[in-house]
Amino acid sequence: MPILQEILVEQLKDLLHAEGQLVKALPKMARAANDPKLKEAFRKHLEETKNHVERLKQVFELLGEKAKGKPCRGMQGLVEEGQETIEEGREKPNFAADLALVVAAQKVEHYEIAGYGSVRTIAEQLDQKKVARLLAQTLAEEEKTDKLLTKLSSPLLEEASQPEEVEQV
Numbered sequence: 001m002p003i004l005q006e007i008l009v010e011q012l013k014d015l016l017h018a019e020g021q022l023v024k025a026l027p028k029m030a031r032a033a034n035d036p037k038l039k040e041a042f043r044k045h046l047e048e049t050k051n052h053v054e055r056l057k058q059v060f061e062l063l064g065e066k067a068k069g070k071p072c073r074g075m076q077g078l079v080e081e082g083q084e085t086i087e088e089g090r091e092k093p094n095f096a097a098d099l100a101l102v103v104a105a106q107k108v109e110h111y112e113i114a115g116y117g118s119v120r121t122i123a124e125q126l127d128q129k130k131v132a133r134l135l136a137q138t139l140a141e142e143e144k145t146d147k148l149l150t151k152l153s154s155p156l157l158e159e160a161s162q163p164e165e166v167e168q169v
């Protein structure tokens with residue numbers, strides 16, 4: 001196998017494992033979120049994430065490779081941090097717990113954006129147009145999710161800036 005395709009397949013295995021972990025982690029994030037809009041955003045992204053797994057499987061098929069994950073330690077670390085954030089959030093006021101969840105979730109999205117951006121570029125270089133298109137679709141959804149999280153954090157930040165709210169804690 002040409003070295004560039006080898007790199008692509010390795011990275012896709014990493015992403016498949018990462019997405020699989022998120023399918024398990026996102027329901028916990030949704031349960032932990034207090035703000036209904038944030039909850040809804042996590043639920044929606046869970047459905048998208050399931051589709052990311054399916055798209056990756058399609059990509060493996062197009063490349064004639066077995067869809068097999070390879071332990072993604074980067075995502076394991078981020079998911080563990082997310083779990084910690086959920087636990088610590090129980091002791092925090094709702095808006096503060098939600099803000100911390102947004103931070104954890106945006107770290108995950110940025111990790112995915114980096115991963116998908118890279119594999120998309122490699123697929124383009126290999127002239128794997130269908131593969132590149134599928135990966136670009138997922139990339140766009142990760143970017144959209146990241147932007148939505150930024151938007152949802154703005155009222156929470158405002159609430160966090162109110163001195164009287166902070167003093168009550």
Ligand SMILES: [Fe+2]
Pocket residue numbers: 019048049052112138142
């Ligand atoms: Fe994803």
Ligand SMILES: [Fe+2]
Pocket residue numbers: 045049108109112142145
């Ligand atoms: Fe994502």
